Amino acid sequence: FVEPAIAASPVRMETPEGTMDPESSFYMERPSDGVALSAIAGRGETITIKGPRQMGKSSLLIRVVTRAAELGKKIAYIDFQRMGSAALASADSFYPAFCETVAFELDLDVTVGDFWKRPLSAEQRCTMFMERKVLKSLEPPIVLAMDEVDRMFDTPFRSDFFGMLRSWHNDRAIKPLFRKLDLALVTSTEPYELIEDLNQSPFNVGEVVELTDFTREQVADLNGRYGSPLSAPQMNRLHELLGGHPYLVRRALYLVATGRYEADRLLAEATDDDGPFGDHLRHHLFRLGTGADLTGAMRQILRDGSCESERLYWRLRGAGLVVRRAGRITPRSRLYADFISRHLS
Numbered sequence: 001f002v003e004p005a006i007a008a009s010p011v012r013m014e015t016p017e018g019t020m021d022p023e024s025s026f027y028m029e030r031p032s033d034g035v036a037l038s039a040i041a042g043r044g045e046t047i048t049i050k051g052p053r054q055m056g057k058s059s060l061l062i063r064v065v066t067r068a069a070e071l072g073k074k075i076a077y078i079d080f081q082r083m084g085s086a087a088l089a090s091a092d093s094f095y096p097a098f099c100e101t102v103a104f105e106l107d108l109d110v111t112v113g114d115f116w117k118r119p120l121s122a123e124q125r126c127t128m129f130m131e132r133k134v135l136k137s138l139e140p141p142i143v144l145a146m147d148e149v150d151r152m153f154d155t156p157f158r159s160d161f162f163g164m165l166r167s168w169h170n171d172r173a174i175k176p177l178f179r180k181l182d183l184a185l186v187t188s189t190e191p192y193e194l195i196e197d198l199n200q201s202p203f204n205v206g207e208v209v210e211l212t213d214f215t216r217e218q219v220a221d222l223n224g225r226y227g228s229p230l231s232a233p234q235m236n237r238l239h240e241l242l243g244g245h246p247y248l249v250r251r252a253l254y255l256v257a258t259g260r261y262e263a264d265r266l267l268a269e270a271t272d273d274d275g276p277f278g279d280h281l282r283h284h285l286f287r288l289g290t291g292a293d294l295t296g297a298m299r300q301i302l303r304d305g306s307c308e309s310e311r312l313y314w315r316l317r318g319a320g321l322v323v324r325r326a327g328r329i330t331p332r333s334r335l336y337a338d339f340i341s342r343h344l345s
Contacts (some may be wrong), residue, residue, distance in 0.1 A: 013258055016250035020059040022066045026225055026250065027331065028218055032209045036060060039207040040068045043141060044172045044179040046206030049186045052320030052332075053245035055211040057186045058147050064184055065145045073141045073182070076105035076224045080151035091157040102144065108137060111172075112126045120156075123164040130168070135177040143182040150189040150318075163200040213244030214242040222253060229256040234263045241270055243333035245320075248277060271339045281339045284321060288340070295344065298322075301329050301340050 014020075020027050032049075039045050047064065049057045065075045074129065077307075078101050087097040099112045107158040110133045115125045134142065152158040165185075167304050171178040183202060191203035196203060214222070223230050230238060230253070242248045255261045255276055261269075269275035273282065288316050297312040298321070307313040313329060316322045323332050331337035 003176060013254060016247060016254050017035055019062055020056070022059075022063040027063075027121065028056075028214060028222055028246070029153045030214075030218070033060060033063065033209060033213050036064050036209045036326075037278070039068050039181060039209075040064050040073075040143070040184070040331065041085070043182075043186075045182045046169045046181070046202060048203045048206065048208045049184070049211065050203070050208065051211035052318055053188050053212075054245070055322060056133060057188070057211060060211070061145055061184060065143055068143045068182065070138055073140055073143050075108055075143050075145060076102045077104070077145045078105070080146065080148045080185050088151065088155050092116075092123045094155070094157065095126045097172070101127055101342050102130070102134060104141065106134065106138065108134065123160055123167075125165070127164060128180055129178055130181075131175070135180055138180075141180045141182065143184060145184045147186045149185050149187050149194070153189060153194065159195045159197070159200070161195070162195040162202055165202040166205065168202050181317075185194070188318045188320075190318060193314065194312070206255070210236065213325060214239075214246055214249055215244060219249055223251065226253040226257040229253060230263050234267065237267050241267065241333065241335050243335075245333060248280065251280075252276065259342075270335055271342070277335065281335075284319065284336070285321060285340065285343055288321075288344070298340060299344055301331070302337070302344065307330055 005162055014024060014026055014189055034047060039047050049060055051057055052328050057179065059225075061193075063231065065077060069075055080099070083094075083097065086092050095124055096112050098114070100262075103112060110341075112129065112207060115129045118125055118128075120128070155161075162326050165183060168178055169183065170182060172181075183206070185202065187203065191201050192198060194203070195201045216236070219239050220235055223235055238249065238252055242252065252266060261276055266276050270277060271281070272278060288298055293309070293312055294315065295306050297309060297316060301307055301316070301322055307316075307329050312325070317324070321332055321336055322329055
């Protein structure tokens with residue numbers, strides 16, 4: 001996505017791609033923000049930020065850790081997307097890499113390898129490292145902020161890792177040191193797909209924050225921040241088309257506000273393969289095509305509003321493609337319904 005030349009405007013534009021600066025004038029606060037920011041003000045908190053992709057989860061996480069830093073907490077931020085395939089290949093490679101990253105983020109001069117000589121499980125070594133070398137070494141509370149933990153999905157040890165995080169949550173009741181540790185996780189995947197035993201899950205304790213699409217009023221608010229490039233009728237049409245999808249709403253407003261598209265043309269060409277959302281739509285179509293099971297599930301949803309496989313429903317929902325309302329499963333927006341039905345028919 002290439003940034004076009006910006007038309008004359010009193011508003012300083014920002015591209016809609018990627019994680020947003022917490023101070024951005026285009027950041028739209030939702031009720032979930034208040035819940036998360038209030039939670040991180042406490043001590044010994046576990047926060048899960050969940051929702052489909054491109055909902056603003058990473059941006060909210062950054063706001064959470066920014067608030068935590070303002071409160072004097074130390075931050076260890078781990079983006080699991082940056083963990084290479086070698087680190088994720090086995091428990092023996094992952095846990096030392098995880099501990100090294102925590103130590104680096106907290107500027108601790110420790111030797112992680114010493115703990116891997118002990119005849120203990122990887123989870124026990126990692127817990128011992130966290131307790132003895134991290135929590136004992138630092139006086140301020142610590143926030144372990146973990147983005148894109150879905151990257152663990154294909155690892156055979158994911159249940160053990162997330163079970164370990166749950167044990168740290170539980171340890172706060174009996175080990176004062178762990179009351180210094182806040183956990184903040186971001187995921188697009190349903191917890192039951194990341195850990196087999198939900199009784200050992202870190203995703204269903206503490207504060208669970210689920211992000212929602214923008215309301216019509218929030219779209220109108222955002223339109224004003226972009227310099228009001230859309231009229232009221234055009235805003236209503238955009239909301240009906242996109243259903244308040246945070247990323248696509250920002251993209252639409254950015255394209256019109258910067259003069260790349262006229263509003264009526266954007267709305268008319270929205271579902272075209274090479275239209276304003278073409279790359280986004282083609283990406284989803286490619287993901288559907290990677291497995292006949294997903295394609296079949298989407299065809300059934302388009303046909304009769306149901307999905308025989310709950311697992312496939314949650315995968316499609318995690319991708320941000322479908323929603324369930326009043327027992328009926330439908331495409332998340334008219335944009336998706338029109339584009340996908342045309343290509344899967």
